[in-house]
């Protein structure tokens with residue numbers, strides 16, 4: 001689609017590309033979060049990427065990975081359960097949760113699979129990160145050519161070491177928990193390195209990884225707990241914890257330890273349980289982490305046909321398959337963690353009666369912005385009585401406070417890093433709309449970019465020049481915030497001045513004929529979307545099927561070989 005400017009003036013300093021991850025709605029999938037991944041890209045300068053003059057290119061493409069291609073070729077072979085799809089081919093990697101830029105490269109991620117690289121220009125699939133053998137044993141021995149790997153939907157790119165850090169989870173059936181391994185990829189070749197972390201066990205997952213200059217920070221994102229009883233066909237009984245363990249691991253220790261050997265972590269705690277966390281790059285005074293907590297958001301509860309909502313009314317059939325939304329206001333906290341002891345000091349904390357459903361946010365990801373963050377922009381979607389089920393309320397009856405008497409508005413709020421005071425906020429009055437993933441766009445990055453530096457890297461010592469991701473005055477306050485708003489009248493995109501979102505949108509784009517889009521999850525910004533560098537070595541599906549494809553029935557094996565051939569041929573891949 002080519003979006004149309006319907007109000008305001010679109011500033012010339014808004015440049016680059018906003019990218020969004022989305023799970024595609026698939027008939028029959030019981031949980032919307034398990035749909036095949038799609039990437040959407042909004043070009044922020046009119047008349048680019050194929051849009052006519054004055055229009056803005058919104059381009060959407062399925063992550064056409066081996067998983068998606070096998071699903072497309074033999075959908076009858078895939079069956080959907082409470083934890084997603086399984087098939088004789090293995091467990092598909094839906095890559096539907098977050099876009100992860102790395103300089104001029106772009107990856108799509110999720111918790112149940114490896115990051116998948118796509119071409120920023122065409123959004124076509126290029127390859128998954130790391131040969132399956134280098135990821136080690138799958139989480140469960142389910143067989144097939146699609147390995148069942150539990151990972152993180154938010155790996156991080158290390159701008160100084162020029163590598164990607166992620167995790168792999170190892171199921172321990174005896175304790176019902178998962179061990180944690182750190183995963184490292186240097187961006188070249190088809191091998192990742194792994195180090196088990198001593199005594200690190202998660203109940204839920206490790207949804208988000210964050211980092212400072214010298215440390216990785218991991219946490220149990222316990223808002224999605226696999227329920228073995230439910231997986232066996234029974235009722236869901238697992239509930240989320242009230243706090244979450246956090247681990248701090250020194251990067252130098254990882255890189256000086258032979259892969260496969262165990263590394264030590266310093267343990268800390270955060271409460272309530274947390275989905276996303278973002279550390280300040282500079283860690284000389286300790287590791288300063290902003291936690292977006294998910295108070296009484298249990299992603300294991302999805303809305304089912306026959307459910308009653310919090311008002312006792314039958315749920316809207318259109319919401320079946322969506323997750324059960326927040327049953328309490330969500331908290332944001334900023335902690336200073338001592339990496340030697342794990343002791344954590346609270347620097348700031350925000351939880352208000354308007355902070356229900358805060359899972360999506362925007363910040364300045366440039367090295368300069370991470371070093372001196374100023375504003376953290378959060379999208380609060382508001383309380384939604386119709387998306388909270390009596391079934392989930394019953395499971396949390398001993399922890400549930402009062403629910404708001406009616407739906408509360410969506411709010412875009414800019415929080416000061418440190419004390420988390422609300423610097424500015426904008427309230428969306430229409431509770432029938434859903435504000436979704438905001439994107440921070442630095443002002444005029446090209447004017448300050450050092451073209452001699454590698455894109456996405458630091459500024460190489462010349463402080464008058466910045467990385468490709470750095471704008472005029474990095475930190476999060478100088479630039480723009482792009483917010484897609486989902487509405488039955490069609491999607492629109494609001495643009496705010498990042499320094500004063502409370503002034504309201506400075507410009508708005510709309511879909512040309514009122515088209516709607518399905519749920520958008522996380523977002524990111526890239527300074528540009530060039531064609532991928534074809535000279536880089538990438539994993540080929542054909543190189544990891546031997547030893548696995550032979551066990552499939554002939555007809556399915558033929559499909560696997562056909563998909564491997566498609567992906568090996570660049571013109572068809």
Ligand SMILES: [Fe+2]
Nearest residue numbers: 153207276522
């Ligand atoms: Fe996430």
